[in-house]
Every structure is written in C-alpha cells, then in structure tokens.
Amino acid sequence: MALKGLKVLEFAGLAPGPFCGMLLADFGACVTRIDKTPYNSIDVLQGGKRTLALDLKKPKAIEIVRSLCRKSDVLIEPFRPGVMEKLGLGPGELLRENPRLIYARLTGFG
Numbered sequence: 001m002a003l004k005g006l007k008v009l010e011f012a013g014l015a016p017g018p019f020c021g022m023l024l025a026d027f028g029a030c031v032t033r034i035d036k037t038p039y040n041s042i043d044v045l046q047g048g049k050r051t052l053a054l055d056l057k058k059p060k061a062i063e064i065v066r067s068l069c070r071k072s073d074v075l076i077e078p079f080r081p082g083v084m085e086k087l088g089l090g091p092g093e094l095l096r097e098n099p100r101l102i103y104a105r106l107t108g109f110g
Helices: 016-026 059-071 091-097
Strands: 007-011 030-035 049-053 074-077 102-105
Touching: 007 016, 007 059, 016 030, 016 049, 016 074, 059 091, 091 102
Parallel strands: 007 030, 007 074, 030 049, 074 102
Antiparallel strands: none
C-alpha cells in the first residue's frame, strides 16, 4: 500500500474530513478517528479506521490528543475557526511539539 506507515489523526465531523481520512485509509494509512461517541457502524466514511471516543472538554482527553499528535504524521480537523486553538490544539501549539505534522483544516463545505 502506498501510504503504509503513515499515521493520521482525524477528528470526526462533516463529510470533507472523514472522506479525506477514508481515502488515506484506503491507500494504507493508519487512521485514528477521534469522536465524541464510540464507533457508529452506520457511518460509511468510517471504513478502515480505528475510533477513539474522547470528550475534548476534559483535560485528560486533551493530554491524550497531544500525545497522539506527537506520534502522528497528519492531523485532519473539521471545526470552525478558533475551536482547536481554544482547546490548546491549534497548529501553533501542535507544530511546536511535532514540526513534521501536516495540519489539515477542512471545514464543512465552506
């Protein structure tokens, strides 16, 4: 597979982010989806991904995400501008910890 060994962290959201994650997984990337709730088997864009249920309003969840980002190659996030920065997970913070991280910001259709 072309992307075998690539580690992707995808935050659940509207179609653009999960679709991108699905394509990367289809080409062999290891995609971990961060979601508020456990895996929803109806989601067709979930295929080939691992799911981790985390409440991003909890400090322990933020710690876990930061740790995962240090080991990841790509981060895909679908939130409105400023949301990740308020959580302390904006590109400025995460790129200091992992300069090789590709930070993809894909808002829903806009």
